[in-house]
Amino acid sequence: MTKIGEDVSKRLDVIPAQWRVLVTRRPKYICRHCSGPVVQAHAPEHVVPSGLPTEAAIAHVIVSKFGDHTPFYRQAEIYARQGIRLDRATLGNWSGRACFHLQPIADHMRHRLAMADRLFMDETTAPVLDPGRGQTKKGYF
Template sequence: QAFDRARFGRRSEKLGSANGDDEQQAFVFEEIETGIAAIKAQVSKGRAQADGKRAPRRRKGFAPHLERIETVIEPQELAEHAGKQKVLIGEGVSERLDVVPAKFRVIVTRRPKYAFKNADGVIQAPAPAHIIEGGIPTEALLAHIAVAKYADGLPLYRQEAIYARDQVELDRQLMAQWMGKLGFELEIIADYIFSEVKKAERVFADETTLPTLAPGSGSTKTAYLWAYARDDRTFGRSGPPMVAYRFEDSRAGECAVRHLNGYRGIL
């Protein structure tokens, strides 16, 4: 009932604000599914205890690229088996999905410094270039934080709390500075992707609201994220699909004119 009310009820009856309706509905749906699963588990356990059998479950196979860790469980050797030769006639195989939680590690780089006997001069390998020069993060850590923030919607303050569980102190302000530097370094890739998008015969465009912090006001303002996509697979082309994003404070047509400057295809 709560889920149906969230989906079909009047706007005044819906959970949360207009911007948060989708998230609230997803939350309600997940909670309902969790509750139903708990009830089913209770019922299934009662049936299993009654008849001693577990109902068979159909499963979809796991992706082939996932690493397989095999464990062989041999039957227990009993006294009555002594002197008998075992012949393998088959096996029961089951697969369960496992996960290795992300873990932090420290990359230690040593650059030996050498001098020459009875000669002048000192040699040492140059320090490798990094995105954050003189900083603590590796490029893998920067990618991890960026994907969590921008692809998975995990704000930096939440990441800060998550990492603290591993006794890793990463201040959100520091991570924000890293993301700014990373965005600058990735700008050339973003521009290249957009230039490739504009080479297509057809470009699909849309914009969506994006609540954005208004500096100094302590509140948010409505900004817009413009998306420009190309995907000609349905037109028999083999080019890879791609999408480019542009952030704006407006949804005026002038934004699209500026973004698509020089484009002569179908919008």
């Protein structure tokens, strides 16, 4: 088999406090002695089709948003300081796609919880924006 070219795809990945670009090289091969087809490995699946983020990058955005209560505009500012220019719409798109992929897990959990005789929960609070007053109020999970 003789290499006749390759396709290269790049994805954005995160290691806490360290962003990096993962490069995937997929060489193309063809046999010089026969008239066989061009052979190439399959491209890895992406959560965002033709997009940069890896699963770890999207998980980082979601955990920052819902776990650390960091809104998208603030995350965009943090990433810009690290040289990564992402706007709020992009971060929201990534979160929406992740929610789509996580929906079967949420449905399964809802089904299992509905079957339970009793449910126990605490009253965890978090500050949420109160648009009318321009301040924050206490929100419950």
